[in-house]
Amino acid sequence: MLFLNINHFNELNMKRENILLGHGSGGKLTHDLIDKLFVKYFSNEILDAQGDSSILPIEGEQISFTTDSFVVNPIFFPGGNIGNLAVAGTVNDLAVSGAKPLYLSAAFILEEGFSLSELEIIVKSMADDAKAAGVKIVTGDTKVVERGHADKVFINTSGIGILPKNRMHISSGKNIEIGDKIIINGAIGDHGMAVMAQRNDLNITSEMVSDCAPLNGLIDAAFAVSEDIKFMRDATRGGLSSVLTELFEGKSFGVEIEEDAIPVHDNVLGMCELLGFDPMQVANEGKVVMVVKAEKAEEIVLALRNHTLGKEAAIIGEITVSHPGKGWIITTIGGKRVIDMLAGEQLPRIC
Amino acid sequence: MLFLNINHFNELNMKRENILLGHGSGGKLTHDLIDKLFVKYFSNEILDAQGDSSILPIEGEQISFTTDSFVVNPIFFPGGNIGNLAVAGTVNDLAVSGAKPLYLSAAFILEEGFSLSELEIIVKSMADDAKAAGVKIVTGDTKVVERGHADKVFINTSGIGILPKNRMHISSGKNIEIGDKIIINGAIGDHGMAVMAQRNDLNITSEMVSDCAPLNGLIDAAFAVSEDIKFMRDATRGGLSSVLTELFEGKSFGVEIEEDAIPVHDNVLGMCELLGFDPMQVANEGKVVMVVKAEKAEEIVLALRNHTLGKEAAIIGEITVSHPGKGWIITTIGGKRVIDMLAGEQLPRIC
Numbered sequence: 001m002l003f004l005n006i007n008h009f010n011e012l013n014m015k016r017e018n019i020l021l022g023h024g025s026g027g028k029l030t031h032d033l034i035d036k037l038f039v040k041y042f043s044n045e046i047l048d049a050q051g052d053s054s055i056l057p058i059e060g061e062q063i064s065f066t067t068d069s070f071v072v073n074p075i076f077f078p079g080g081n082i083g084n085l086a087v088a089g090t091v092n093d094l095a096v097s098g099a100k101p102l103y104l105s106a107a108f109i110l111e112e113g114f115s116l117s118e119l120e121i122i123v124k125s126m127a128d129d130a131k132a133a134g135v136k137i138v139t140g141d142t143k144v145v146e147r148g149h150a151d152k153v154f155i156n157t158s159g160i161g162i163l164p165k166n167r168m169h170i171s172s173g174k175n176i177e178i179g180d181k182i183i184i185n186g187a188i189g190d191h192g193m194a195v196m197a198q199r200n201d202l203n204i205t206s207e208m209v210s211d212c213a214p215l216n217g218l219i220d221a222a223f224a225v226s227e228d229i230k231f232m233r234d235a236t237r238g239g240l241s242s243v244l245t246e247l248f249e250g251k252s253f254g255v256e257i258e259e260d261a262i263p264v265h266d267n268v269l270g271m272c273e274l275l276g277f278d279p280m281q282v283a284n285e286g287k288v289v290m291v292v293k294a295e296k297a298e299e300i301v302l303a304l305r306n307h308t309l310g311k312e313a314a315i316i317g318e319i320t321v322s323h324p325g326k327g328w329i330i331t332t333i334g335g336k337r338v339i340d341m342l343a344g345e346q347l348p349r350i351c
Numbered sequence: 352m353l354f355l356n357i358n359h360f361n362e363l364n365m366k367r368e369n370i371l372l373g374h375g376s377g378g379k380l381t382h383d384l385i386d387k388l389f390v391k392y393f394s395n396e397i398l399d400a401q402g403d404s405s406i407l408p409i410e411g412e413q414i415s416f417t418t419d420s421f422v423v424n425p426i427f428f429p430g431g432n433i434g435n436l437a438v439a440g441t442v443n444d445l446a447v448s449g450a451k452p453l454y455l456s457a458a459f460i461l462e463e464g465f466s467l468s469e470l471e472i473i474v475k476s477m478a479d480d481a482k483a484a485g486v487k488i489v490t491g492d493t494k495v496v497e498r499g500h501a502d503k504v505f506i507n508t509s510g511i512g513i514l515p516k517n518r519m520h521i522s523s524g525k526n527i528e529i530g531d532k533i534i535i536n537g538a539i540g541d542h543g544m545a546v547m548a549q550r551n552d553l554n555i556t557s558e559m560v561s562d563c564a565p566l567n568g569l570i571d572a573a574f575a576v577s578e579d580i581k582f583m584r585d586a587t588r589g590g591l592s593s594v595l596t597e598l599f600e601g602k603s604f605g606v607e608i609e610e611d612a613i614p615v616h617d618n619v620l621g622m623c624e625l626l627g628f629d630p631m632q633v634a635n636e637g638k639v640v641m642v643v644k645a646e647k648a649e650e651i652v653l654a655l656r657n658h659t660l661g662k663e664a665a666i667i668g669e670i671t672v673s674h675p676g677k678g679w680i681i682t683t684i685g686g687k688r689v690i691d692m693l694a695g696e697q698l699p700r701i702c
């Protein structure tokens with residue numbers, strides 16, 4: 001397959017005085033904002049680790065803690081709604097840190113005039129997904145702002161999980177070794193393109209469906225066959241590219257990905273080519289990237305494929321001794337292309 | 352003093368199809384929305400307790416967990432900004448549950464075009480307050496929405512604290528007895544009226560200043576002199592009335608408050624009378640209501656008064672055997688008035 005890699009936006013930086021949509025992209029600008037503002041002031045040893053969840057020592061236990069706000073537009077899309085996203089997103093941030101997700105908060109910012117019946121559908125979706133994922137929503141908050149000062153509904157979920165001591169290395173990936181394999185549990189770009197198609201009311205014959213799902217069950221299935229999982233991250237905003245960049249950036253190893261090995265659905269690929277998007281930079285909401293011991297890779301992929309959410313799981317690349325701190329894609333025609341994080345904004349409000 | 356008690360809004364109910372500003376008031380409509388929608392779907396034994404924080408059993412420890420979104424308008428006001436509020440609000444929710452606040456999350460929803468320098472002031476305020484309160488901001492999130500789809504900045508903070516086993520009764524107030532005294536740490540209504548004055552650019556000679564502050568240090572000072580504190584709640588949206596209503600509603604005891612005993616600053620009282628507000632229903636961001644053993648009440652008030660944030664602390668009433676499930680104010684002229692929760696919206700986006 002051919003990945004187009006056109007960036008519609010020049011790289012922007014913090015010197016601009018005002019917030020740009022790109023500051024919410026999950027790509028370079030978001031990272032800049034985090035590093036140059038939030039980490040600058042909030043800095044402490046736990047925050048600075050910058051995992052998807054933070055690991056908190058509480059009375060001898062290790063607790064994972066994470067937060068995410070959801071502002072997706074439209075709030076209903078093929079495959080889910082903002083409520084499904086709010087539960088899956090936070091459950092997944094906990095699960096990829098190696099933790100068992102236990103408790104969620106749910107805080108709603110509602111626009112005056114928003115339909116209570118739509119809110120009820122969303123709340124019910126959250127309840128159903130929380131139940132399915134085995135987590136409890138234990139605390140909440142509701143704020144209402146005047147018409148025109150929000151957009152229907154924004155949801156924040158924060159989550160708490162318990163992190164087994166033998167999984168504390170997963171967030172940092174500090175046990176990664178040369179030769180380790182990189183796995184993904186299925187096709188990329190479904191969520192981003194499903195929301196995009198819905199938002200623009202595109203008349204597409206082959207409907208795209210978001211992959212939005214809590215992944216803790218799938219991850220448990222992988223651990224059941226092997227504890228040799230050395231790193232996990234869910235590929236959300238910024239797509240697979242952002243996760244891979246976070247994986248290799250500043251490290252003593254490199255990453256090599258086989259373009260042919262990355263699962264992408266034909267309809268997503270077609271739409272990406274049409275619109276000039278790189279599927280590797282398109283958001284997912286049910287995809288986990290794992291770095292695992294080479295000898296266990298096939299076994300873990302089989303375990304993933306036996307789970308509903310991993311039927312298209314594949315080994316997509318490996319950790320290399322060459323080009324440390326960089327990532328390369330080996331393209332279908334045998335060329336090499338650098339893996340790059342999204343610079344500006346591709347799809348605002350994708351989650 | 353005379354408390355005006357004019358409600359500008361009729362009571363509204365969930366049968367209306369759309370979200371009203373009053374659903375965010377912290378009064379009756381908010382309680383309706385919580386009970387009839389969120390609790391209906393999310394119900395579990397932890398959420399149903401409906402404390403300011405939820406108490407989570409994690410591997411033998413008791414963890415307090417809370418969440419709050421902040422949408423105050425304007426974002427800067429005399430005495431603080433939305434960042435101060437976001438830290439104080441969540442620290443206070445933990446502290447009034449009896450917990451020692453430890454960790455916060457910080458999630459930002461930013462409007463495209465919002466000033467980065469204003470954001471920096473807000474973030475710095477949060478860092479300063481977190482440090483002063485002895486909590487760490489350990490995880491965060493940033494989303495950006497298009498111009499006109501949010502209002503500058505909304506902040507969600509969630510918080511985790513550890514709850515000593517001997518303070519587990521505080522959230523529910525289950526140890527409350529007839530004769531217990533009701534204490535507040537100072538004057539009511541400052542936050543609401545300061546924001547109100549700022550928002551409407553009222554030309555007021557005697558400036559009102561928000562009481563926004565983290566109260567965990569003050570609460571520690573009270574516990575240092577006595578563990579006989581049986582219930583605490585911070586009086587935020589919905590004011591003192593909402594806290595008192597939550598205290599007596601459905602209980603086998605009543606509440607009696609001496610109107611003369613409630614501290615209110617003259618400028619706040621004047622503005623309330625002018626605008627037809629009841630100070631008891633106006634928001635605070637640095638006020639805790641405590642129910643304590645009668646014999647220890649004076650001692651606890653003295654401890655509060657020795658702290659910067661409790662100089663005007665006072666005993667304002669007591670738990671009574673008469674009129675169970677109801678609350679009464681004994682007015683200055685010797686009359687009686689029922690304590691009632693705010694029905695609709697008084698001051699939208701006060702926190």
